[in-house]
Amino acid sequence: EAQVTQNPRYLITVTGKKLTVTCSQNMNHEYMSWYRQDPGLGLRQIYYSMNVEVTDKGDVPEGYKVSRKEKRNFPLILESPSPNQTSLYFCASSPRGVAGVYEQYFGPGTRLTVT
Amino acid sequence: GQQVMQIPQYQHVQEGEDFTTYCNSSTTLSNIQWYKQRPGGHPVFLIQLVKSGEVKKQKRLTFQFGEAKKNSSLHITATQTTDVGTYFCRVRGNKLVFGAGTILRVKS
Numbered sequence: 001e002a003q004v005t006q007n008p009r010y011l012i013t014v015t016g017k018k019l020t021v022t023c024s025q026n027m028n029h030e031y032m033s034w035y036r037q038d039p040g041l042g043l044r045q046i047y048y049s050m051n052v053e054v055t056d057k058g059d060v061p062e063g064y065k066v067s068r069k070e071k072r073n074f075p076l077i078l079e080s081p082s083p084n085q086t087s088l089y090f091c092a093s094s095p096r097g098v099a100g101v102y103e104q105y106f107g108p109g110t111r112l113t114v115t
Numbered sequence: 116g117q118q119v120m121q122i123p124q125y126q127h128v129q130e131g132e133d134f135t136t137y138c139n140s141s142t143t144l145s146n147i148q149w150y151k152q153r154p155g156g157h158p159v160f161l162i163q164l165v166k167s168g169e170v171k172k173q174k175r176l177t178f179q180f181g182e183a184k185k186n187s188s189l190h191i192t193a194t195q196t197t198d199v200g201t202y203f204c205r206v207r208g209n210k211l212v213f214g215a216g217t218i219l220r221v222k223s
Contacts, residue, residue, distance in 0.1 A: 035213075040124070042203060042215035043158065059212070090157060103148065103160035104205070 002027045004107035006091050012113045013081055021076045021110050023091030031094040032074040033058070033104070034066065036087040043090065049074055081114040088112075118142075119206050121214035129222050134191040136217035138204030147187045148205040149178060152216070158203060161189075194221050 004025045013019055025032065033048040035058075045058030049068040063085055065077040074093075078085060088111050092104040118141040128134050138147065146165045150158040162171055164180035164187060171178045177190040191198055201216040 040215060042121075043213040045211070045213075092158075101146065101163075101207075103163065104150075104158070106157040106159070109157050 002105070004091055004093055004105050006089075006107040006110050008110060009108060010111050012115065014115055015082055016080045019078050019081060019112075021078075021089060021091075021112070023074045023076065023107060024072050025074075025091075025093040025105070026072065027093060027095070027105065028071065029093035029095050029105070030071070031096060031102075032068065033092045033094075034064070034074070034076050035090045035092065036060065036085075037090060037109075038087050046076070046089075081112075083114050086112060086114050119204065119208075119212055119214045121202075121204060121217050123217055124215065125218045125220075127220040127222065128194050130196060131193050134194050134198070134219055136189050136202050136219075137186060138188070138206065138214050139186045140206055140208055142185070142208040144184050144187075145207045147180060147207070149187075149189050150203045150205060150213075151200050152203065153200040156200075191219075194219070196221050196223050 007022045030051050034046040035043040037043050044060045046064050047058050047066040049055045052071050055066050088109050090109050091107040094102040094104050096102050120139045122137050148163045149161040152158045162178050167184050168182045169180040175192045179188045199221050201218050203216045204214040
């Protein structure tokens with residue numbers, strides 16, 4: 001089944017404790033992206049990747065890191081989480097690098113709480 | 116800079132009533148996509164519009180792209196409880212952005 005998977009689905013952590021949220025897609029998509037969703041603000045892009053070893057900042061990249069060593073995986077790293085990073089996070093992928101032309105496939109989401 | 120606004124932010128309708136959400140941009144768009152997110156779920160792609168004045172239909176849903184390619188609408192005829200959720204537009208102007216979404220609640 002074609003899908004985007006994220007782990008963990010739920011995470012409660014403390015300020016400053018490094019964490020990684022994994023994202024994997026099995027559709028051989030070139031484009032992958034991370035979003036955070038907060039009430040009233042919609043989906044804001046954190047980072048995106050047009051292909052392996054190619055990543056770029058989105059609208060809200062501060063406090064986050066990403067890597068794209070393999071085509072299928074695009075982990076999101078929070079080196080020192082803070083409470084303002086409490087949010088619902090979505091990973092998404094698209095078939096091509098020109099992502100605006102193609103639909104995005106979203107993972108199930110990761111709800112992160114930082115205390 | 117590019118701004119996109121979705122209106123209304125929230126709408127509560129009686130089952131069977133119609134519903135419309137609008138996506139308005141400050142700049143001309145090359146295309147627009149619509150997504151639906153059910154409560155507790157993830158966004159799911161509905162449709163993409165590319166041409167000026169384009170109208171597409173999916174059963175009870177009608178999507179329209181404005182003549183000036185600066186706005187779009189999603190209209191649902193005779194809403195059902197299965198229509199509840201948040202509807203997002205995703206636009207491509209000088210960059211790709213999602214609108215803040217319109218939350219639809221349906222009273223049965």
